[in-house]
Amino acid sequence: MGAEFVQFSLTPILIGVLAAIACALPGNFLILRRQALIGDAISHVVLPGIVVAFLLTGTVAAIPMLIGAAAAAIVAVILIEAVKRLGKIEPGAAMGVVFTTLFAGGVLLLEQSDTSNVHLDVEHALMGNLESLIWFRASGWGSLLDPVALASLPPELGRMAVVCLLIVALTLVFWRWLKIATFDEGFARALGIPASALGFGLVITAAIAAVAAFDAVGSIIVIAMFICPPAAARLMTNRLGAQVWWSVGFAILSAVLGYTLAGYGPLWFGSQNAVSAAGMIAAVSGVILGLASLYGPHRSRVGVGRDDAGA
Amino acid sequence: MSGFLDALLLQAGYNAALVMIGSGLLGFAAGTSGTFMFLRKRALVSDAVAHATLPGIGIAFIVMVLLGGDGRNLVGLLIGSAATAWIGLLLIEWIARRTRLAEDAAIGAVLGVFFGIGIVLLTVIQTMSAGRQAGLESFLLGSTAGMLYSDAVVIAIGGSIAVLATWFMRRPMTLVSFDPEYAAALGYNVRRIDLTMMGLVMMVTVIGLKLVGLILIVAMLIIPAVTARFWTERSNRILWIAGCIGGVAAYVGAAISASAPAVPTGPIIVLVTAVMFVLSLIFAPVRGVSAAIIRHRRFQARVHRRQGLLSLARQEPIREPYTLRLLAREGLIRPDGVPTEAGRAQAAKVARDERRWAVAREVHQDAGLTGRYDGLTPIEDVFTRDEIKDFDRRLGTPFPVEGLA
Amino acid sequence: MGPRMTRSAVKIAAEDGQDLRAAMPPPDSPLAMRGMTVSYGEKPAVFSVDATFPARSMSAIIGPNGAGKSTLLKASLGVIPRLSGEVWVFGKPLAQARDRIAYVPQRASVDWDFPTTVIDVVQMGLYRKVGLLGRLKGLMTAQAQACLDRVGMADFAHRQIGQLSGGQQQRVFLARALAQDADLYLLDEPFAGVDAATERAIVDVLKLLKSEGKAVVAVHHDLSTVRDYFNYVFLINVRRIAEGPAQTAFTAENLNATYGGRLSATHISELTLSGGAA
Numbered sequence: 001m002g003a004e005f006v007q008f009s010l011t012p013i014l015i016g017v018l019a020a021i022a023c024a025l026p027g028n029f030l031i032l033r034r035q036a037l038i039g040d041a042i043s044h045v046v047l048p049g050i051v052v053a054f055l056l057t058g059t060v061a062a063i064p065m066l067i068g069a070a071a072a073a074i075v076a077v078i079l080i081e082a083v084k085r086l087g088k089i090e091p092g093a094a095m096g097v098v099f100t101t102l103f104a105g106g107v108l109l110l111e112q113s114d115t116s117n118v119h120l121d122v123e124h125a126l127m128g129n130l131e132s133l134i135w136f137r138a139s140g141w142g143s144l145l146d147p148v149a150l151a152s153l154p155p156e157l158g159r160m161a162v163v164c165l166l167i168v169a170l171t172l173v174f175w176r177w178l179k180i181a182t183f184d185e186g187f188a189r190a191l192g193i194p195a196s197a198l199g200f201g202l203v204i205t206a207a208i209a210a211v212a213a214f215d216a217v218g219s220i221i222v223i224a225m226f227i228c229p230p231a232a233a234r235l236m237t238n239r240l241g242a243q244v245w246w247s248v249g250f251a252i253l254s255a256v257l258g259y260t261l262a263g264y265g266p267l268w269f270g271s272q273n274a275v276s277a278a279g280m281i282a283a284v285s286g287v288i289l290g291l292a293s294l295y296g297p298h299r300s301r302v303g304v305g306r307d308d309a310g311a
Numbered sequence: 312m313s314g315f316l317d318a319l320l321l322q323a324g325y326n327a328a329l330v331m332i333g334s335g336l337l338g339f340a341a342g343t344s345g346t347f348m349f350l351r352k353r354a355l356v357s358d359a360v361a362h363a364t365l366p367g368i369g370i371a372f373i374v375m376v377l378l379g380g381d382g383r384n385l386v387g388l389l390i391g392s393a394a395t396a397w398i399g400l401l402l403i404e405w406i407a408r409r410t411r412l413a414e415d416a417a418i419g420a421v422l423g424v425f426f427g428i429g430i431v432l433l434t435v436i437q438t439m440s441a442g443r444q445a446g447l448e449s450f451l452l453g454s455t456a457g458m459l460y461s462d463a464v465v466i467a468i469g470g471s472i473a474v475l476a477t478w479f480m481r482r483p484m485t486l487v488s489f490d491p492e493y494a495a496a497l498g499y500n501v502r503r504i505d506l507t508m509m510g511l512v513m514m515v516t517v518i519g520l521k522l523v524g525l526i527l528i529v530a531m532l533i534i535p536a537v538t539a540r541f542w543t544e545r546s547n548r549i550l551w552i553a554g555c556i557g558g559v560a561a562y563v564g565a566a567i568s569a570s571a572p573a574v575p576t577g578p579i580i581v582l583v584t585a586v587m588f589v590l591s592l593i594f595a596p597v598r599g600v601s602a603a604i605i606r607h608r609r610f611q612a613r614v615h616r617r618q619g620l621l622s623l624a625r626q627e628p629i630r631e632p633y634t635l636r637l638l639a640r641e642g643l644i645r646p647d648g649v650p651t652e653a654g655r656a657q658a659a660k661v662a663r664d665e666r667r668w669a670v671a672r673e674v675h676q677d678a679g680l681t682g683r684y685d686g687l688t689p690i691e692d693v694f695t696r697d698e699i700k701d702f703d704r705r706l707g708t709p710f711p712v713e714g715l716a
Numbered sequence: 717m718g719p720r721m722t723r724s725a726v727k728i729a730a731e732d733g734q735d736l737r738a739a740m741p742p743p744d745s746p747l748a749m750r751g752m753t754v755s756y757g758e759k760p761a762v763f764s765v766d767a768t769f770p771a772r773s774m775s776a777i778i779g780p781n782g783a784g785k786s787t788l789l790k791a792s793l794g795v796i797p798r799l800s801g802e803v804w805v806f807g808k809p810l811a812q813a814r815d816r817i818a819y820v821p822q823r824a825s826v827d828w829d830f831p832t833t834v835i836d837v838v839q840m841g842l843y844r845k846v847g848l849l850g851r852l853k854g855l856m857t858a859q860a861q862a863c864l865d866r867v868g869m870a871d872f873a874h875r876q877i878g879q880l881s882g883g884q885q886q887r888v889f890l891a892r893a894l895a896q897d898a899d900l901y902l903l904d905e906p907f908a909g910v911d912a913a914t915e916r917a918i919v920d921v922l923k924l925l926k927s928e929g930k931a932v933v934a935v936h937h938d939l940s941t942v943r944d945y946f947n948y949v950f951l952i953n954v955r956r957i958a959e960g961p962a963q964t965a966f967t968a969e970n971l972n973a974t975y976g977g978r979l980s981a982t983h984i985s986e987l988t989l990s991g992g993a994a
Contacts, residue, residue: 032830036416037355040423044526086600087592092415093354093537097588100530104581107452107527111575173848180840184826187892189795190819190902191844192811220430224423231416238876240831262431273438275431282427289420293410301411301829301878411829606758614753614799618764622751631751631800672973685954686753686763 003140011135013259015157016221016281018164019213020251023225025171026206028244031230032182037092038077038203039226041099042210043219045076048106049211055113062155066215073207076102077200128218130259130277133157156216163212170205171244178202179240217278224282225251232289235296254285314570319563327569329463330522334580335562336470337519338531342557343477344511345532346539346550350488353414356403356509357532359422361516361525363399364392365429368450368520372436382436383446385465389517392450396513399425400506453524453577462521469518474554476511481550484508489546523577530581531557538588541595560584612637613687617661619643621686623650624662664690670702743807744771746816746900746931747792752801754784754791761787765801765956769933774926775948776936776962780975783953785935786822786904793819793902805900815844818898820889822905828878834888835873838863841895863894868917883914890918901925903934907941919945939979939987942966 023039030036046069053068054060076098084094133154135143143149171178181188181195188195210222233246258281263274293299314323321328348354371391372382380387399421406417433447477484486494487504495501512532519528535557539549564580593600619634620643629635629648638644643654650658667690683693690699741748745768752765762784769775777785791798794810805813818841838860839852846852864870867887872880880888886906893901901922907915922932922945936942942949942962949966951957951974958970968984979987 031413031416032827034413034415036413036419037358040355040358040419083592086603087537087541088598089537089540090352090354092352093349093533096354096358096529096533097537097585100527100533100581101585101588104527104530104578104585107575108578108582111573111578176840176843176846176848179832180843183830183832183837184821184840186790186795186821186825187819187840190793190814190817190821192794192814193843220423220426223419224427227416227419227423231412231420234412234831235410238831238878239833239836243831266435271438273434276434279427279430279434282423283431286420286424286427289424293406293412296410299410610755610758611799614755614760614763618751618753618800621764630802634800672976685760687760 003138006135006141006143007138008134009259009263010138011154011157012130012133012277013256015133015154015160015216016130016255016259016277017252018157018160019209019217019221020225020229020255020281020285021248022160022164022167022209023206023213023222024229024247024251025167025244026202026209027226027230028233028240028247029178029182029202030206030226031234032240033199033202035091035203036227036231037095038080039206039210040223041076041080041095042073042207043214043222044099045072045102045106046211046214046219048072048102048109051106051109051113055109062159062215066159066211069211069214070208072102073211074204077203077207081200128214128216128221128278130217130281131263131274133216160212160216163208167205167209174198174201217281220282221278224285225254228282228285228289229254232285232292232296235292235299238298250285250288254281254288258282258284315567318566318570323566323569326460326463327565329460329467330576331562331565331569333463333466333470334522334565334576335558336474337466337515337522338535338561338580339554339558340470340473340477340511341515341519341528341531341561342535342539342553342555343481343550344473344508344515345557346536346553347484347488347508348512349533349536349540350485350546350549351491351505351508354533354536355415355418355529356400357512357516358529359399359403359418359425360396360509360513361528362422362429363396363425364517364520364525365395365450366425366432367392367395368447369429369432369436370395372447373432373439376439385462385521388447388450389465389520392520393513393517395425396516397510400509400513404506449524450520451524451526453520453522453527453575466518466522469514473511473515473518476514477554480504480507480511481547485546485550523580527577527581530584531561534581534584534588535560538584538591541591541598556584556587560587616641616643617686620654620658620661621665623654623658624665666706667699667702670705671698674702674705741768741804741807745769745804746771746806747902747933748804748807749792750802752788752791752803753799754787754796755799760799760954762791762952763955765952767950767956767959769931769950770948771931772926772929773948774922774932774934774946775950776934776942776946777950777952778936778939778942778966778974779952779957780978783974785952788952789902789904789933789935793817795819795821816899818893818896818901820886820893820901820903820906823882823885823889823908828880828885830877832877833873834864834869834875834877834880835860837877837888838891838895841892844896860891860895863891864888866894866921867891881911883910886910886914887917890921894921899930901930901932903932905935905937908937939971942987 027039030038049069049072050065052072053064057064079098080094083089083097084091087094133156135153137143137149137152139149177188177193177198180191181193181198185195206226213222213225229250230243230247232250233243236246237243259277261284262277262280266274317323318327318331321331345357348357368388368391371388374391375384375387376382403414403417403421406412406420407414436447483494483499483504484507486497487499487501488508491501494504515532516525516528519531523531535553536549538556539552542552543549560583561580564583565576567579568574568576591599596602615631615634615637619629619638622629629638635644635648638654639646642651643657644650668684671690671694672684741750748768750766752762753760754762765788777788779785787796790796792803803810806816839856842852842856842860846856861870861873864873867890869884869887869891872884877885877888890906906918910918925932936946943966947962948960949962950959951965951970953974953976957974958965966988968988971979971984971987
């Protein structure tokens with residue numbers, strides 16, 4: 001639990017934790033707004049985004065890929081909104097139409113283009129490769145103070161930290177607006193709060209979180225982290241502030257426990273090979289949600305929902 | 312191109328023909344069963360179902376290998392995938408019913424978690440000696456290369472069964488997806504029919520895994536129904552239109568894939584369906600975007616024209632720039648805002664109709680008729696000519712118009 | 717014959733600024749609108765409505781179901797977009813007068829399962845004042861608590877909102893509007909589905925507001941209480957039917973015109989007579 005831990009486990013765990021928090025924060029509001037599945041849609045369109053970025057730039061450098069993915073996410077969000085409004089189609093179906101079409105386009109482009117010799121494949125996009133984000137130059141905890149070693153930290157860590165900080169800051173700054181526009185959009189508009197722009201901003205923030213997390217940990221974890229920690233948190237408390245804290249706690253727990261189980265769990269069963277950390281993190285978050293659904297103090301519905309009240 | 316035509320006419324080999332027929336049937340079944348989910352506003356349940364098949368595939372493979380068999384047996388894998396998909400469905404239902412979480416959160420949670428577990432199992436399989444060339448990843452995106460004869464047979468048979476099952480259950484399912492409360496009042500077990508619907512979706516998903524993969528099968532379930540919605544307002548027609556869209560798209564997509572190298576079947580089927588969707592979105596006669604834009608423009612112009620004329624008749628100034636532009640363009644006012652002769656004539660007619668409406672609403676205290684006094688409906692649309700004459704008689708001729716008379 | 721008569725009958729519209737100003741609403745009217753049209757799809761829900769609500773009074777917007785009452789209120793607040801028309805709040809455009817408006821939306825329009833408490837909801841009324849990041853000082857919490865007290869909900873401050881009855885939810889919404897400390901209170905069906913005690917409590921608060929010189933405009937359903945609660949009525953059925961002091965405008969004739977035969981003659985005479993007697 002010394003030098004080896006710092007070298008092989010510290011950075012993946014940190015990246016996993018940051019990614020989980022970055023997704024869970026906007027997830028709280030998405031769930032309350034009945035937009036939970038936007039995370040699902042966004043994480044699917046990341047693939048066409050990076051394929052197009054690769055075709056345009058010819059490189060697999062991280063920055064163009066991230067820009068491509070973010071652009072695809074924004075395009076998808078706009079398309080979903082357009083299909084919803086123009087076609088008068090319910091949001092779930094509109095998402096289904098848009099993200100599957102873009103995903104299909106991405107797969108087709110990938111198969112058509114000559115990407116066989118570069119590291120760009122669908123499985124990687126879906127599963128990520130958290131385990132490979134090791135801190136090679138680290139020799140122990142002392143490396144945290146060694147500038148040379150710090151310079152060789154995986155770049156994903158820095159990117160994820162920046163995005164996570166950005167999302168924390170946005171959540172803090174817009175906390176009141178988000179709360180009021182999520183609870184009572186009509187009242188928010190009457191106060192002069194730009195509720196539509198706020199909703200769009202929330203989805204874009206979610207897209208940024210998804211893209212940054214996808215780069216480090218793959219798509220599946222993104223979907224799970226948007227929904228499972230905030231959903232479990234909703235069942236633990238009846239106050240929004242407390243819910244957000246719970247969700248952050250659950251996100252951290254999922255990331256740490258999931259990574260540990262994936263890395264060390266198979267050893268306990270006598271197997272030498274680790275399993276997918278991203279998958280395991282998603283699975284752990286599912287177990288947490290399951291436990292919250294069974295035993296959470298505020299698991300059952302009390303108030304009358306928007307849909308039932310009108311009748 | 313001739314290769315594509317050959318394929319389209321089933322001349323591209325026995326296997327290809329079988330796959331195309333199977334795809335067409337599967338597309339039809341997916342279109343119809345997806346329609347039920349769409350009408351029930353649960354389109355993305357199918358997404359969760361599709362992702363929830365992955366752990367089942369992994370488990371089935373491991374179990375078959377441990378039992379000493381071939382892990383790649385398609386029927387075994389499909390049974391496994393159906394099992395976990397079903398568990399996923401029940402979990403969604405349980406979470407949405409038993410906790411305060413909404414259905415979309417339940418869908419997303421099951422989707423993400425089951426997929427995560429599936430990925431974990433795939434990495435486990437990769438470490439097994441039998442798993443190296445398992446090729447289970449093909450279930451993510453469907454087979455890109457040519458299909459085995461046995462796979463094609465499974466798709467063709469499965470597609471036919473799904474179509475038959477849809478046909479058999481179409482009435483109760485239409486009823487439940489349209490008006491669940493009425494269906495319950497008629498004595499149908501809504502929950503069981505809901506689960507049957509989802510079971511049908513699950514069946515289509517499982518059969519489609521090999522062909523298009525678990526991510527893209529969702530498109531075959533959702534897009535045809537959404538596309539069909541543009542063309543009709545009647546639920547039973549949506550069903551068959553969606554089926555036909557799904558069937559044709561899958562058949563054509565499979566033909567393109569069979570005739571062109573390096574064109575994977577799944578994505579091309581989805582893209583063909585998406586093209587049909589976009590065309591419908593833009594050009595459908597009533598619900599299409601172009602029709603709606605034209606209608607809205609006309610409506611807006613009618614409102615502003617009418618409001619402008621009312622203002623002229625009441626000798627009130629018009630302040631809204633759009634109204635001024637519109638009236639000027641139609642030659643009803645001069646650029647400086649003064650009404651032209653035509654404008655005055657039109658305003659007088661508007662004023663007369665307003666007075667007629669006033670009388671009409673006194674004479675006919677009938678919500679159905681006078682409820683159409685919304686400012687836009689011409690009085691001639693609501694009352695007969697002699698009725699209007701009667702209003703005019705009550706007004707007296709020549710009737711006075713506000714202002715100078 | 718038509719055109720000639722027309723030419724003599726219709727005077728040319730105003731060319732100079734004089735008449736333009738004449739068409740502007742009086743600046744002391746808390747809420748005035750001209751040419752307000754709102755549509756959902758292809759049918760106007762509200763067509764070319766002019767209204768001028770008077771200051772220091774309680775006004776009711778009255779009309780049958782689907783007559784556009786709530787639509788008119790929401791469109792005048794910018795909660796839903798309008799197709800045409802202008803709105804003035806105390807003689808100013810809406811954007812410059814938002815601080816002077818308090819709004820009570822329909823109770824059914826929000827998700828009562830939202831994770832928040834009663835006092836939290838009331839404090840939402842202070843959000844405009846404290847801005848995005850300003851601290852909610854102790855004074856403001858006390859202010860919110862005082863507003864809860866005014867609607868008789870002081871003991872419920874820390875309840876989860878889902879645990880409230882319909883009447884209590886409505887009181888919380890009213891307390892939130894009170895926290896806005898406005899000059900114009902707009903209420904969308906404040907008495908819909910509430911118990912008798914709550915209705916009395918709400919009316920008392922509104923009457924107190926009126927006596928303090930504030931203006932109240934409410935979408936109202938129950939014709940039997942119009943005369944008791946309100947001193948000004950606005951009758952609407954897609955178009956404006958009539959408006960004026962309750963004594964003169966809440967008449968059998970206007971009700972007939974508004975409801976188009978949906979009310980029986982005896983019912984109407986009861987309504988208008990009993991109100992007059994009281």
